[in-house]
Amino acid sequence: MRLRIAAGNWKMNMDYDEGRELAHAIIKETKPQPGTLTILGTPYIHLKDMVEMAGRNSEVKIAAQNCHQEASGAFTGEISVGMLTSIGVEYVILGHSERRQYFRESNELLSKKADAAIKGGMKPIFCCGEALEIRNEGWHERYVKNQLVKGIFHLEKDDFLKVIIAYEPIWAIGTGVTASPEQAQEMHRMIRLAIAERYDEATAEQTTILYGGSVKPGNARELFAQPDVDGGLVGGASLKAESFLPIIEALSQSRV
Ligand code: PGA
Numbered sequence: 001m002r003l004r005i006a007a008g009n010w011k012m013n014m015d016y017d018e019g020r021e022l023a024h025a026i027i028k029e030t031k032p033q034p035g036t037l038t039i040l041g042t043p044y045i046h047l048k049d050m051v052e053m054a055g056r057n058s059e060v061k062i063a064a065q066n067c068h069q070e071a072s073g074a075f076t077g078e079i080s081v082g083m084l085t086s087i088g089v090e091y092v093i094l095g096h097s098e099r100r101q102y103f104r105e106s107n108e109l110l111s112k113k114a115d116a117a118i119k120g121g122m123k124p125i126f127c128c129g130e131a132l133e134i135r136n137e138g139w140h141e142r143y144v145k146n147q148l149v150k151g152i153f154h155l156e157k158d159d160f161l162k163v164i165i166a167y168e169p170i171w172a173i174g175t176g177v178t179a180s181p182e183q184a185q186e187m188h189r190m191i192r193l194a195i196a197e198r199y200d201e202a203t204a205e206q207t208t209i210l211y212g213g214s215v216k217p218g219n220a221r222e223l224f225a226q227p228d229v230d231g232g233l234v235g236g237a238s239l240k241a242e243s244f245l246p247i248i249e250a251l252s253q254s255r256v
Contacts, residue, residue, distance in 0.1 A: 005231040006248045007039035008238025019046040025241035033252045051088040063091035069112035081120030107150030132171035166233040172213025188228035220250035
């Protein structure tokens with residue numbers, strides 16, 4: 001049985017007090033559900049506090065939103081895997097489309113970041129997803145598969161099993177336009193088949209594949225009910241307990 005996950009991606013939101021308040025509201029309401037996890041992807045200023053706050057609730061884990069591929073050195077403004085693990089952060093979001101677009105992160109760079117994260121004992125949440133014009137031109141499957149091949153399919157099986165994949169079509173991120181459950185399922189199926197082809201059936205069955213892009217309380221249940229959708233990576237709706245808690249709840253209710 002693969003892990004089902006509701007992950008929040010706070011992006012560059014929440015000052016120190018706001019972040020603590022939000023995390024507190026989520027952690028105190030998140031009830032243990034076997035086989036499910038809640039992950040909070042927070043800005044760096046929150047990470048240490050969040051790890052301590054979540055420590056009391058083993059259902060809640062903390063993710064950074066990026067890491068550098070090198071262990072240390074003259075990289076002003078960057079953060080290393082060793083720094084993150086030194087405060088107990090277990091997960092790291094890699095290759096979010098905003099990092100790819102605004103910070104020019106390439107598949108090649110992301111493969112190095114994935115290596116660094118895994119070598120340092122972290123679990124990457126590896127994002128992939130196509131822009132609208134690629135979908136309109138009909139080569140979205142090939143595009144996403146290439147992101148996986150270049151970014152993470154070089155990993156050995158034992159390492160690959162530490163990766164969580166997030167399929168996030170760019171046209172659905174922050175736009176209010178969600179992929180339909182059928183569109184999400186189709187892409188998640190394609191991703192799972194690609195994993196089976198590269199590794200094997202058992203590895204594909206064990207890999208958690210999240211959907212991201214305008215997940216809301218009103219659409220989460222239907223999306224999470226798809227056989228290959230194992231939860232969500234949630235941006236906007238993860239910034240308020242009133243909208244994130246029902247999404248966490250939808251994950252356990254839609255269990256397949
Ligand atoms: P959104 O963002 O839920 O606000 O669309 C998702 C994401 O970027 O991870």
